[in-house]
Amino acid sequence: xxxxxxxxxxxxxxxxxxxxxxxxxxxxxxxxxxxxxxxxxxxxxxxxxxxxxxxxxxxxxxxxxxxxxxxxxxxxxxxxxxxxxxxxxxxxxxxxxxxxxxxxxxxxxxxxxxxxxxxxxxxxxxxxxxxxxxxxxxxxxxxxxxxxxxxxxxxxxxxxxxxxxxxxxxxxxxxxxxxxxxxxxxxxxxxxxxxxxxxxxxxxxxxxxxxxxxxxxxxxxxxxxxxxxxxxxxxxxxxxxxxxxxxxxxxxxxxxxxxxxxxxxxxxxxxxxxxxxxxxxxxxxxxxxxxxxxxxxxxxxxxxxxxxxxxxxxxxxxxx
Numbered sequence: 001x002x003x004x005x006x007x008x009x010x011x012x013x014x015x016x017x018x019x020x021x022x023x024x025x026x027x028x029x030x031x032x033x034x035x036x037x038x039x040x041x042x043x044x045x046x047x048x049x050x051x052x053x054x055x056x057x058x059x060x061x062x063x064x065x066x067x068x069x070x071x072x073x074x075x076x077x078x079x080x081x082x083x084x085x086x087x088x089x090x091x092x093x094x095x096x097x098x099x100x101x102x103x104x105x106x107x108x109x110x111x112x113x114x115x116x117x118x119x120x121x122x123x124x125x126x127x128x129x130x131x132x133x134x135x136x137x138x139x140x141x142x143x144x145x146x147x148x149x150x151x152x153x154x155x156x157x158x159x160x161x162x163x164x165x166x167x168x169x170x171x172x173x174x175x176x177x178x179x180x181x182x183x184x185x186x187x188x189x190x191x192x193x194x195x196x197x198x199x200x201x202x203x204x205x206x207x208x209x210x211x212x213x214x215x216x217x218x219x220x221x222x223x224x225x226x227x228x229x230x231x232x233x234x235x236x237x238x239x240x241x242x243x244x245x246x247x248x249x250x251x252x253x254x255x256x257x258x259x260x261x262x263x264x265x266x267x268x269x270x271x272x273x274x275x276x277x278x279x280x281x282x283x284x285x286x287x288x289x290x291x292x293x294x295x296x297x298x299x300x301x302x303x304x305x306x307x308x309x310x311x312x313x314x315x316x317x318x319x320x
Contacts, residue, residue, distance in 0.1 A: 041068065041250035045255045046230035046239060054091035057178065057197075057234040063089060063152065066175055066229075067097070069252060070245050073174040078141055079154035080132055083177075085114045089154040089177055089237070099151065100124035102144040132157055133196040134167035142170045153176065154239075158200040162191040162212035162293060165257045166220055176226055176240040182261035185215035185307030188317050190290040191216050193298055206276075206284040207267045214238055214309075216293055218320050228320060229253060235261030235316075251318045257317035260308070282307060303315045 014134040031238040043049055049065035050058025067073065077095065079090045082103045093099040101126065105111055119125060126144045130136065141147075153173035155165050160240055184190050191212035192198065212220075216226045217238050227246035230253065231238045236256070240251045250256065265274040266284060276284065286302035301307075311318050 002304070015257075017236070021145050034220070040252070042252045045253055045257045047233035047257070047259070047317075049153060050232060051095065055089055056087050057090045057232050057236065057311065059232055059237055061091045062230075062232060062239060063175070064096075064178070066239070066241065066249060067093075067151065069248055070174060070241075073151045073245070075099040076146060076150045077152040077154065078104075078144075078146060078150060078171060079156075080104035080137075081156035081158065082104075082110070082114075084108070084110045085117070085119075090152065091119075092124060093152065094119060094123050096111065098123065101150075102126040102141065102146060103129065104128050104130055104132060104140060114232055117285075131197075132164060132165045133160065134194065135196070137164050137167055138170040141168070142223055146171055146173060149174070152177065155179065158210045159192065159198040159203075160194055160196075162216055162220060162316075163194045165217075166224070166293075168256060172242065173194035174242050174245050175258045176221065178217055178238050178240070179211060180214045180231070180238050181211035182214065182215050182235040182259070183208050183285070184290070184301075184307055185282070186214055186258060186312045186316075187261070187307055188304055188318060189219050189292055189294055190301075190304065190307075191293055193291045202290060204265060204285060205269045205271075206281075208281055209285045209288050212293075214320060219294060228256065228257050228258075231258045231317075233259050233317075234263065235259040236263075247254060256319065258318045260312045260315060262315070278313065281309070 046062050048266050049061045051061030052058055054062045077090045079098055082088045082105050101255055108129045111127045114127040150171045150173045152175045155161050155178040165178055203209045221228055221240040225243045226240035229241050229249050231240050264275040264277050266274045267273050287300055289298050290301050291298040
């Protein structure tokens with residue numbers, strides 16, 4: 001059964017790493033069938049639950065496994081940083097599970113396109129245009145009518161992810177998905193310093209200066225009453241479950257692991273991919289400032305010393 005979970009897209013002639021446009025509906029049906037079979041099933045770690053319907057990597061499968069094991073949570077979500085919503089962490093919940101929710105993006109054109117899609121009348125979805133910061137996020141969510149308990153929050157804004165999640169108080173999601181920057185290693189709690197107008201593509205040409213380390217997000221989750229339950233195997237999204245639900249999930253995972261990233265998205269000054277990997281990525285942003293959110297210390301990345309454990313550098317995964 002475990003192999004079927006992992007190989008679902010391959011069984012349908014698809015790859016986990018690319019979009020499955022011709023077979024979205026069929027893949028969604030098979031995903032729902034798999035979810036019904038694996039409710040209550042113990043797995044090795046979250047990577048074993050991965051499959052892709054609309055997510056960028058294997059997040060659809062992880063989220064589906066989590067909600068299959070938490071059947072009583074609210075069927076509502078908030079996701080921001082969705083671009084045109086073709087590729088997202090909640091579209092499968094909306095279409096395949098008939099959840100309701102709100103999505104936010106900083107581009108007017110993206111939001112206009114979302115509102116023109118059939119899903120906008122077929123489902124209970126609110127799409128808003130806004131440049132998100134820690135001061136406006138609670139009002140943006142509250143104005144959509146979502147307050148208190150919700151099922152899932154997905155944070156992916158390629159910048160102030162740590163600070164915005166820290167600021168959210170208007171909703172208390174059962175599950176939180178938050179992007180981390182694996183380039184920052186697994187040894188220190190680090191985030192970019194908060195800047196309300198931060199934009200990743202403008203902050204540094206390499207496109208590697210953004211977000212927070214996995215350790216920073218794990219500590220933030222603990223401070224907000226969330227238990228870390230693992231990351232996707234691509235090394236970009238961390239998953240957290242609220243402490244009242246955490247025993248159920250952690251009891252069905254044999255290991256809770258964090259993965260470094262294997263993708264190579266660095267750019268040169270002309271915006272072209274350079275395919276830099278490993279510690280060489282850290283060197284590109286070594287002169288830029290990072291903050292330890294716990295101590296408040298801000299210093300150049302190079303001053304923190306060795307950022308990654310040997311296992312992280314070897315491709316992980318590691319226990320945080």
